[in-house]
Amino acid sequence: MMKQLSSFFLLLALLHLCNKTSSQSSPSGASDVTSVLKKSGKFATFIGLLKSTQMDEPINSQLQKSTGQGFTIFAPTDTAFSDLKTGTLNSFTDEQKIKLAQFHIIPTYLAVSQFQTVSNPVRTEAGNDAVGFPLNVVSNGTQVNITTGLVNTTVDSTVYSDGQLAVYEIPDVLLSQGILGTGAPAPAPLPPKAKKASPPTSLAPSKPTIASVDSSSAVDLNRYASIVTSIGVAVLAALSL
Numbered sequence: 376m377m378k379q380l381s382s383f384f385l386l387l388a389l390l391h392l393c394n395k396t397s398s399q400s401s402p403s404g405a406s407d408v409t410s411v412l413k414k415s416g417k418f419a420t421f422i423g424l425l426k427s428t429q430m431d432e433p434i435n436s437q438l439q440k441s442t443g444q445g446f447t448i449f450a451p452t453d454t455a456f457s458d459l460k461t462g463t464l465n466s467f468t469d470e471q472k473i474k475l476a477q478f479h480i481i482p483t484y485l486a487v488s489q490f491q492t493v494s495n496p497v498r499t500e501a502g503n504d505a506v507g508f509p510l511n512v513v514s515n516g517t518q519v520n521i522t523t524g525l526v527n528t529t530v531d532s533t534v535y536s537d538g539q540l541a542v543y544e545i546p547d548v549l550l551s552q553g554i555l556g557t558g559a560p561a562p563a564p565l566p567p568k569a570k571k572a573s574p575p576t577s578l579a580p581s582k583p584t585i586a587s588v589d590s591s592s593a594v595d596l597n598r599y600a601s602i603v604t605s606i607g608v609a610v611l612a613a614l615s616l
Contacts, residue, residue: 408434411535411542412450420456420464421479428469430476430500438539445484445539449521449530451548459548467554474554477501478508478523484541487533490514507553519543523551 409431412418425431437443456464467475477500485493495511502508511522519530528547535542 408438408446408448408540408542411540415534415544417452417454417544418450420453421450424464424472424476428473428476430473430480434480434540441539444482445541447481447483447485447541447543449479449481449543449545449549450534451479451545455546455548471554471556474501474508475548475550478510478549478551478554481510484539486536486541487514487519487530490519491516501551501553504553508551510549510551521545521549523549525550525552525555 409422409425412422422431425434434446434448437446464472480500481497482500490512491514493512495513496503496505496509497512499508499510509522509524513520513522521528521530526547526549528545528549531544531546533541534544
């Protein structure tokens with residue numbers, strides 16, 4: 376009887392050990408990115424953005440499968456969002472909000488040490504458009520710097536990391552030309568209007584010419600008057616003889 380009880384308690388101990396090991400290999404919250412963010416208490420706005428754009432669903436689905444490359448998320452704090460110009464987030468269209476959320480998500484798990492060798496620009500869920508969504512991450516071993524062309528920031532701390540999901544706290548919201556819509560090329564200027572052709576100078580009327588004609592006519596008349604006067608004087612002189 377005692378032998379049977381000993382075997383029973385030994386079996387219970389083994390089961391308890393297996394359950395404990397299993398729970399450690401699957402960290403609590405790893406299958407739910409919002410749960411990971413909630414534990415910190417700093418990311419309410421970012422959680423709302425992920426939920427409103429439904430970007431949390433594919434992340435959670437992929438994490439539960441544990442077959443993909445994982446995810447790296449740069450999570451802006453609530454203070455980061457409050458530092459934006461008043462009304463910025465509310466002024467975004469649904470498409471802009473989706474791009475904003477995607478721009479903070481890298482579809483690959485990256486540990487802090489990997490930022491030293493990562494190829495830039497880093498591809499995000501927003502796409503690999505190096506003009507509209509340029510995410511450059513550089514690390515010197517002690518600090519991780521992030522640039523987007525519009526925002527320069529750093530990684531403040533590691534919120535969570537388990538080999539499949541890495542969440543890093545950042546003090547600024549990552550904005551880019553592709554999100555704000557400022558990267559569109561300016562419209563080409565309109566061609567200059569053609570000037571109305573003026574008539575050639577040789578065909579244009581010339582008043583000075585007319586004036587010169589009138590002047591020459593006056594000179595001729597005066598000359599004829601002088602001749603007539605001279606003839607008249609000569610005739611009178613002849614008659615008087």
